Amino acid sequence: MKNMGDGRRVARVEKEIQATIAQFLIRGFKTPLPGLVTVASVRMPADLRAAKVYVSILGSDKQQEETIELLQERAFEIQNFIGKELKMRYCPKLTFFPDHTTEQVLKVERILQDLETERKQKNPSAEAGDTEADHSESDDE
Incomplete structure (x- = not known):
């Protein structure tokens, strides 16, 4: 029974992290990101100490690479924002990846x-x- 509860908890935290990162991208980024950026999904292990953040980027391949690099450079700042917004014991270490799902659907x-x-x-x-x-x-x- 405990595992099922943990799964729901992880899913809930993933959604909260996703929404918080999206909020940061809207309000916290001073410089505009190249391309149109959407936080597609967040995946976390059960210990919630790391987060793989998948972002969908509408733009050229160069813009996609630049956006991922920029997000990764600012990951610490985004983590601090998450720490302030969500009262979590540990703030997850963020790693950004391009999400190609939208491209594949199109x-x-x-x-x-x-x-x-x-x-x-x-x-x-x-x-x-x-x-x-x-x-x-x-x-x-």
């Missing part, structure tokens, strides 16, 4: 959109009633 959506466009170009008459056409073809078989 890539898949682009591929699906291209396939749909290609399908419509091959069979323009099927656009309006393509579901009926699909059913009648399968009925013939």
Whole structure:
């Protein structure tokens, strides 16, 4: 039973850390970050002494690298902010990583959109009633 409670606690702390870092990025950063930055997720071990912070960065590869470097340079400052905002026994050591989930989702959506466009170009008459056409073809078989 204790492990389940620990899992919920870790998940809750991860969410709080995520929100606090996002708050710091909005209010605490004096210089603008290159690219559009979102704190995608935070992963922590059960002892809560370290945090892997995954950030989604909309921008070029160079902007993404610069942003990760800048965040890592300012990690101590962000940790201090977390320590003041959240009353935790230990403030976790932060390590920043790029989150490629958004990029992958956009890539898949682009591929699906291209396939749909290609399908419509091959069979323009099927656009309006393509579901009926699909059913009648399968009925013939």
